[in-house]
Amino acid sequence: MAAQTALPTPQYSYADLADRALAAPIALVATVTDTIRLKSEQAPNLAAGHARLFVEATANTLIRGPGDVPPAVQYLADVPLDAKGKVPKLKNRHVLLLARPIAGKPGVLQLISPDAQMMMTPELDKRVRAILTEGVRPDAAPPVTGITSAFHVPGSIPGEGETQIFLATRDNRPISISVLSRPGQDRQWSVALGEVVDEAAQAPQRDTLLWYRLACGLPRQLPAEATADLEAANAEAARGDYAYVLQQLGACTRNVRTS
Template sequence: MLLTAVDSRAQTAPSPARYSYADLADRALIAPIAVIATISDTIRLKPERAPGVAPGHARLYVEATADALIRGAGGLPPSVSYLVDVPLNAKGKAPKLKDTQVLLLARPVAGKPGELQLVAPDAQLPLTPDIEQRVRAILTEALRADAPPPITGITSAFHVDGTIPGEGETQIFLSTREHRPISISVLSRPGQEKQWSVALGEIVDQAAEAPPRDSLLWYRLACGLPRELPAEAVADLDAGSAQDARNDYRFVLEALGPCTRTSPLKR
């Protein structure tokens, strides 16, 4: 049983609140390991072995059987262990977790096969069909060759008026962590709703569309774009074109909707 370095690797049990897409993506995308496991045993650590536990909580050493590996290079041994903080009931007792199935988003502990560190305090997820399906979908999208990378900023934007009043196009170019281009196009036509799309690559794809909600591209945009178009992005435009670009950018943000997080990521 490995009980060393408990403070640095301890985590907190999940909240019963429903996880949003952003909550799951925040955790799944940074987790080298995603595994469905059945808890086989828990040991409650004494307070002196569990510094920093929040009031009303206890720290457990958990042993579990790895049932299904969703993500993890090199695989896992049949048994895994990790530390988790759980809320106590009114009688000061920890919940009985034996035989409970959970979905763990974790990283390996160097030099200790089978020992895991959860990537966030609530990365021991309750195993439900909905959570399993959404985590699998996120990881499947993330492994695609054309998976959208994290957005780091906006490099430039421009607006061009059309040939008739009310017609125009705005293009917004994004910077990404992997230096792969992403651009947003917004088309305005008289008497029609604005249309917008996203292109991944150097060339603006005329067949590109707006991303569906709760997709990886939607997450990158809704959770990664700044709330305002930076002044430097439209510094080379005249006042009218700059304002049109700002208006179109706000339209894109409204169309994306909020990046809702019910449980902000803590590490």
């Protein structure tokens, strides 16, 4: 059984939560009723400093998933050991489970990742619900898989121009980035979801689904083939505008590595 030690709460970034929540058919708040630590031979690929637990829990609130989740669930989870190498106490703790069902085994869940059992807090509940709500909208930004093309059109005066960058997505829905430069002004950039570039389009706010798709999905450099048909000066301008977009997006920070 788990030793009586406290379980540290990791500081999940938006990307940490989105990675797990968007991939999970089931998001469930549960109360742990029992844990058993597996022996080392029963826990292949276990990260150093972790224990693998067989967990039994009572289902409390279904945030996402089918309505037929049984009242009692079982699953395996990897948890970090404390400084003394002991397993933290989980019994009677409220946890958020991001998981998938196992066919033919009612009540048995498989976590999206071994660490996708999270200690439940009001803040975590709010953040995950916001991600899932945005993720199921019809116009939700799809995963970005690459860049198809880019072009730059210089303006009539030095320092003026516009770059457009067209992205490839998992479901083939179009996403394009526009960057507008004017002398003496900061560059303005925006993202359009759709075939037509909307004049009302804006740059995404940080820690939103669109920001996550771009910051975590765009390559670090504009691929050479995306500007292969451009004149050298225009290709260089497009690369500079793309670098500016990446800078404005900021890093896709992940604080919690998958066990």
